[in-house]
Amino acid sequence: MKPARIAAPFICGAALFFFLAQPAGAAESVGSCVVEKIEEIGGPEELEAIVEAGHAEGASSEAKEALVDVEDKLEKECIEAPSLIIPEINEVIWGGGAFLVLLAAMIKWGFPLVRNTMEARTERIRTDLQAAQAARTEAENTQKQLAAELAESKANAAKIVEQARQEALVLSANMQVKAEADIAEMRQRAAGEIEAARTRALADLQADVAEIVVGAASRVVERNLDVNSQRQLIDEYIASVGRQ
Amino acid sequence: MADDLITSYARSLVGMAEAEGAVSVVEREMAQVAAAFNASEELRTALTDATLPAARRQQVAEDLLGGQASRVTTAFVSMVIAAGRAGELGAIADRIVQMGAEQRGHTLAEVRTAVALDADQQQRLASALSKATGRDIELKVVVDPSVLGGVVTQIGDQIIDGSVRTRLHQLREAF
Numbered sequence A: 001m002k003p004a005r006i007a008a009p010f011i012c013g014a015a016l017f018f019f020l021a022q023p024a025g026a027a028e029s030v031g032s033c034v035v036e037k038i039e040e041i042g043g044p045e046e047l048e049a050i051v052e053a054g055h056a057e058g059a060s061s062e063a064k065e066a067l068v069d070v071e072d073k074l075e076k077e078c079i080e081a082p083s084l085i086i087p088e089i090n091e092v093i094w095g096g097g098a099f100l101v102l103l104a105a106m107i108k109w110g111f112p113l114v115r116n117t118m119e120a121r122t123e124r125i126r127t128d129l130q131a132a133q134a135a136r137t138e139a140e141n142t143q144k145q146l147a148a149e150l151a152e153s154k155a156n157a158a159k160i161v162e163q164a165r166q167e168a169l170v171l172s173a174n175m176q177v178k179a180e181a182d183i184a185e186m187r188q189r190a191a192g193e194i195e196a197a198r199t200r201a202l203a204d205l206q207a208d209v210a211e212i213v214v215g216a217a218s219r220v221v222e223r224n225l226d227v228n229s230q231r232q233l234i235d236e237y238i239a240s241v242g243r244q
Numbered sequence B: 001m002a003d004d005l006i007t008s009y010a011r012s013l014v015g016m017a018e019a020e021g022a023v024s025v026v027e028r029e030m031a032q033v034a035a036a037f038n039a040s041e042e043l044r045t046a047l048t049d050a051t052l053p054a055a056r057r058q059q060v061a062e063d064l065l066g067g068q069a070s071r072v073t074t075a076f077v078s079m080v081i082a083a084g085r086a087g088e089l090g091a092i093a094d095r096i097v098q099m100g101a102e103q104r105g106h107t108l109a110e111v112r113t114a115v116a117l118d119a120d121q122q123q124r125l126a127s128a129l130s131k132a133t134g135r136d137i138e139l140k141v142v143v144d145p146s147v148l149g150g151v152v153t154q155i156g157d158q159i160i161d162g163s164v165r166t167r168l169h170q171l172r173e174a175f
Helices: A001-019 A028-039 A044-055 A061-079 A089-224 A228-243 B002-020 B023-039 B042-046 B056-063 B071-082 B086-103 B119-133 B165-173
Strands: B107-113 B137-145 B148-153 B158-163
Touching: A001 B107, A028 A044, A028 A061, A044 A061, A089 B165, A228 B119, A228 B148, A228 B158, B002 B023, B002 B071, B002 B086, B023 B042, B023 B071, B023 B086, B023 B137, B042 B056, B042 B086, B056 B071, B071 B086, B086 B107, B086 B137, B107 B119, B119 B137, B119 B158, B148 B165, B158 B165
Parallel strands: B107 B137
Antiparallel strands: B107 B148, B148 B158
């Protein structure tokens, strides 16, 4: 509903209140009331005459009654204050009229509007409650699902950890076996290399010794091979060839 | 190719020697020339030095051979030097000796010794080798000091090694 239609009855009520309302009865001053009442009595001279007649020594009962009537009239109608509970009649009329107008306006527009608003609010609250209930249910389901997934995840994690632990154990064992094999191979290779180096060194040593010995022998032979030795060697060769 | 060249030179010299009726002399002289050529580094350098004029190198050879070798041998050596083939003189001489032996129906045996063999030793060695191989052996003696002592004989692909050098080598191998 548009805000203008909602505000219309309140604006009409306010206009009636300000333009049609009249001052309450208590608004008439005591002085003006007294003046008015004095005029009704016949003017100040007449009032003064009634007062003097009523207070005069040996005044008649009529004069006293007239004085009492004037005093009552002024006292009751001008001095005596209006009732604190019962409003003036014109206020009752204006207030009642305004109330009726306002009531009619409220019945016509206000109450349906309030009812519609309340119903809409109720519906909205119901919808919100249903949505909240659905959200709560969904949240609970989600929580349950998350809890289940968390439990499954924990189980999977534990399974993975256990599997990793087993694989690590197997890997460790394999690595240990491989390391031992590598060490054995390295040890064997090192032993082979040491043996080869020893053999090589021994061969080199033997070669060096042979070279030294043969070199010494060659020098000795060369020094000792004189002509006779050469002839003897040649003769031995000829003899050996002849025996073949 | 080089083998064919050496054989051609050898045949030409043998032809010249046959024409002059001095085959055996030329063979012996060429064997001596080859021995001297192989034994002397200085001689090889002098005869094969391309920086020297060919005439100068021919003069060196003729001075060395003059009066000691036949005219055929001297002329042939001079001709080989002039042809720039002095480096093949040893091989040509060996081929001449081999061809001469083959013409006589003999098998050439190259005998290396540290000292020269006298005629008696050569005769006894040729007889022993002929007996051992069953062929008529003709010796080509090469003095090779690296033999140290004893004799090394090569007949074709067969080697009969009785040198001190080989014995020392065997001694070295035995260690």
